[in-house]
Amino acid sequence: MARTLAEKVWDAHVVRRGEGDEPDLLYIDLHLVHEVTSPQAFDGLRLAGRPVRRPDLTIATEDHNVPTVDIDKPIADPVSRTQVDTLRRNCEEFGVRLHPMGDAEQGIVHVIGPQLGLTQPGMTVVCGDSHTSTHGAFGAMAFGIGTSEVEHVLATQTLPLRPFKTMAITVDGELAPGVTAKDVILAVIAKIGTGGGQGYVLEYRGSAIEALSMEARMTICNMSIEAGARAGMVAPDETTFAYLSGRPHAPKGEEWNAALENWRQLRTDEGAEFDAEVHIDATSLTPFVTWGTNPGQGLPLSERVPDPEAIADENERVAAEKALAYMDLTPGTPLRDITVDTVFLGSCTNGRIEDLRAAAEVLRGRQVAKDVRMLVVPGSMKVRAQAESEGLHKVFIAAGAEWRQAGCSMCLGMNPDQLRPGERSASTSNRNFEGRQGKGGRTHLVSPLVAAATAVRGTLSTPDDLF
Amino acid sequence: MEPFTTHTGVGVPLRRSNVDTDQIIPAVYLKRVSRTGFEDGLFAAWRADETFVLNQEPFRAGSVLVAGPDFGTGSSREHAVWALADYGFRVVVSARFADIFRGNAGKQGLLTAECEQSDVEQLWKILENEPGTAVTVDLTAKTVSAKDFTARFRIDDYTRWRLLEGLDDIALTLRHADAIAEFEKSRPAWKPVTTPLGAA
Numbered sequence: 001m002a003r004t005l006a007e008k009v010w011d012a013h014v015v016r017r018g019e020g021d022e023p024d025l026l027y028i029d030l031h032l033v034h035e036v037t038s039p040q041a042f043d044g045l046r047l048a049g050r051p052v053r054r055p056d057l058t059i060a061t062e063d064h065n066v067p068t069v070d071i072d073k074p075i076a077d078p079v080s081r082t083q084v085d086t087l088r089r090n091c092e093e094f095g096v097r098l099h100p101m102g103d104a105e106q107g108i109v110h111v112i113g114p115q116l117g118l119t120q121p122g123m124t125v126v127c128g129d130s131h132t133s134t135h136g137a138f139g140a141m142a143f144g145i146g147t148s149e150v151e152h153v154l155a156t157q158t159l160p161l162r163p164f165k166t167m168a169i170t171v172d173g174e175l176a177p178g179v180t181a182k183d184v185i186l187a188v189i190a191k192i193g194t195g196g197g198q199g200y201v202l203e204y205r206g207s208a209i210e211a212l213s214m215e216a217r218m219t220i221c222n223m224s225i226e227a228g229a230r231a232g233m234v235a236p237d238e239t240t241f242a243y244l245s246g247r248p249h250a251p252k253g254e255e256w257n258a259a260l261e262n263w264r265q266l267r268t269d270e271g272a273e274f275d276a277e278v279h280i281d282a283t284s285l286t287p288f289v290t291w292g293t294n295p296g297q298g299l300p301l302s303e304r305v306p307d308p309e310a311i312a313d314e315n316e317r318v319a320a321e322k323a324l325a326y327m328d329l330t331p332g333t334p335l336r337d338i339t340v341d342t343v344f345l346g347s348c349t350n351g352r353i354e355d356l357r358a359a360a361e362v363l364r365g366r367q368v369a370k371d372v373r374m375l376v377v378p379g380s381m382k383v384r385a386q387a388e389s390e391g392l393h394k395v396f397i398a399a400g401a402e403w404r405q406a407g408c409s410m411c412l413g414m415n416p417d418q419l420r421p422g423e424r425s426a427s428t429s430n431r432n433f434e435g436r437q438g439k440g441g442r443t444h445l446v447s448p449l450v451a452a453a454t455a456v457r458g459t460l461s462t463p464d465d466l467f
Numbered sequence: 468m469e470p471f472t473t474h475t476g477v478g479v480p481l482r483r484s485n486v487d488t489d490q491i492i493p494a495v496y497l498k499r500v501s502r503t504g505f506e507d508g509l510f511a512a513w514r515a516d517e518t519f520v521l522n523q524e525p526f527r528a529g530s531v532l533v534a535g536p537d538f539g540t541g542s543s544r545e546h547a548v549w550a551l552a553d554y555g556f557r558v559v560v561s562a563r564f565a566d567i568f569r570g571n572a573g574k575q576g577l578l579t580a581e582c583e584q585s586d587v588e589q590l591w592k593i594l595e596n597e598p599g600t601a602v603t604v605d606l607t608a609k610t611v612s613a614k615d616f617t618a619r620f621r622i623d624d625y626t627r628w629r630l631l632e633g634l635d636d637i638a639l640t641l642r643h644a645d646a647i648a649e650f651e652k653s654r655p656a657w658k659p660v661t662t663p664l665g666a667a
Contacts, residue, residue, distance in 0.1 A: 039500035146545035146571035
């Protein structure tokens, strides 16, 4: 029978089919661990006297809490320090490989997996973090889990799960210059809503997706969760194989050939049926920006702040009114007139080398506007080193931006990188929730290109606005 | 996990959709390494506003939260479930739950009762007209009721069975340890391991 990509990956990992209402028991190929969602899971193991079943399929890093300055000093916040120390002790005790703060391979968990070549097509990948969907860009089934499930995977290397429904998101046509993967995914979320993907794994396909680099595909898959989806996937192709080839943990020699043969089967069969389908015309897309407090509240940057009165659905109208009140925005204001005080370039969504290159290209020879603070936070130490080898850091510094160390940083403000109450950011991260970047902070989600142009003008802008 | 059969407690109307887990508990409370004591972080930003529903007297002691659609979106933080449970909530009623939140709740004995939005609105009216009204949630019958109003709710049968029995997932899975070991033998050699390169 014809199967979708998601169904093929699922079927290849079923340890045991559930009977009746029972879920399937799914084998997990790779478990990524960080300091925030793991301490209670390791505690659970200790209490039950259970070992980590497969430390060799588990890898940890420090990302959410770590400061992005002075990383050679102990973490100033004692609560953050305790959490990081706890991870170090747990990894030592249970034999899990850890890339701590300062290590050359340290970085955001969803940046380092692909970078090391650990994320490969057809794998199941989990992490106690909802943006695990990032890894689906390789044709892996990758999804976020809670701490109880983290403990479950540590103990059994499996998860009991019912198969996800499948949704095809087909993006055909060519993206206009200046329109990026971030704009595509923000448009997808605005179209299907923050709950539109609930219960589904999304498969992104079509000529616009096929034309994207691996990093751009990761940006798209990363935000699948913002549409409520369990996971997002892109079928692996030559772009995927070229990215993987030569990575530290990619197969070598004969094993590479065996893997490649397997990976080439990982496509949705002709005639396979999805449970739902969405079509998007890539040629219709323009730079996108959010105006509200959930990632579905977005519009093309050329539009105006919407008027809640014009929204028919009562729940959505009330949500829009609350969002505008929180964001301190007036209906009808051109989005381009919105002034920001902070620009954040980074995160597991847009903290990779291509993102930094794109932003640096805009900033080259220009200045960050007076009264705007711009933070550039590479997604990993490797990304940082690569950027420095290309001289990008000099472009950022010359423009007046702050060049930081790697971590999650202002995406969620668990470290000192936060918005102050009332401050407004243009952010390349993934969530514009109330207070997400700091209590009382206001967030507009944007692409790296829009972030850089906004930093120069001080109002939401595209690079075209700079000429 | 404590078995769950029925629960009766004060219903709290939360007239908001898209209540994301950053609202349920902000990231600053996630730095702790303990599994209990998260009640102070519950809706921390909203509770700073004295007009917020949980700051109103009869609702303060609430244990059944009745919320708008798409409850629990965003971050996978199980702390959101711990915060609700530590505060005293046993049930959340909503027309739609985010998948990860629903899964986390099921592991911790917090019941996610999925109702029609029209039923949620009926409950809101009852709870707002008579603050302090008790809501009864019957997991065996899959009903939620207040005063003379009763609505059916949806929950998948497997989660319902685990909640009714108070079963621990890991113990259930370890019954299949042989099947896991068997599966591992068939994994292709080219699949990656995380063992540091160059290490034995």
